[in-house]
């Protein structure tokens with residue numbers, strides 16, 4: 001057993017109901033309402049198998065029994081592929097109701113969009129614009145669509161740069177804010193009722209893919225709406241980006257995140273979907289190109305892929321992130337660690353003998 005193993009053991013967080021962030025009144029109330037819906041059976045859970053196709057509970061390691069809001073949910077790490085997923089997810093009806101009624105109240109603490117929220121989305125849109133411009137000739141992009149656009153601030157950044165934009169989301173009140181700002185947004189999923197297949201030069205999914213119940217099927221469907229030789233830009237919270245993004249690693253875990261990814265898995269996934277990977281990093285920003293002759297791939301080929309070395313890396317990294325955080329917030333851990341190291345190296349015995 002190595003040093004890290006002895007210092008930190010899984011699960012890193014128990015279900016104690018404590019949140020990792022300060023919640024406002026709307027959020028506290030919304031969390032109670034959500035948990036009540038689960039307890040009374042209004043919302044139902046179903047088993048959530050890993051995307052790699054290994055459906056063996058013995059390969060799962062329980063990482064956290066709650067999320068950053070203190071909501072009970074079992075986050076497990078698949079030791080075959082290194083994905084972290086929630087062991088049980090809301091069924092499809094409950095998921096749709098959750099995004100319509102609970103999501104923004106819990107996650108943003110406001111059931112309507114504000115100018116500040118819209119502006120923060122716009123800043124992110126400007127960052128995406130600049131990143132994408134570094135890799136492709138963005139002047140060739142005419143139509144831009146965003147799946148899960150919220151109030152549409154990201155799209156607005158593209159609109160201001162002269163592109164023709166549209167988007168969809170579940171949250172009606174957030175969409176209404178975007179429409180007031182002149183954006184073309186519709187409620188629901190990306191569908192042929194509102195958007196033609198092969199009509200978009202660029203589709204954006206910003207922090208959306210981790211929310212999908214069946215990401216592979218959803219991504220294949222979304223790709224159908226991209227023009228041949230068009231692009232898909234995806235950003236998800238990368239597992240290995242935790243120390244950069246969050247002071248407390250528990251902040252990474254969210255009950256709405258069905259799957260959590262690392263770059264290696266995503267690259268393999270998109271390649272097997274027949275897409276060309278133009279950009280990929282551990283922030284998990286990916287730019288993908290749809291080839292001229294793209295056809296619906298056989299996803300079965302992908303399901304057998306193994307990334308066990310990545311899984312080992314995730315297992316060790318999470319413990320490191322946890323320990324680094326504990327050392328920062330709780331100096332007594334330093335003393336325990338120091339004492340442990342003294343014992344481990346045998347120095348403590350030498351000191352004791354001398355006494």
Ligand SMILES: [Zn+2]
Pocket residue numbers: 050051052053054078079080081082083
């Ligand atoms: Zn897996």
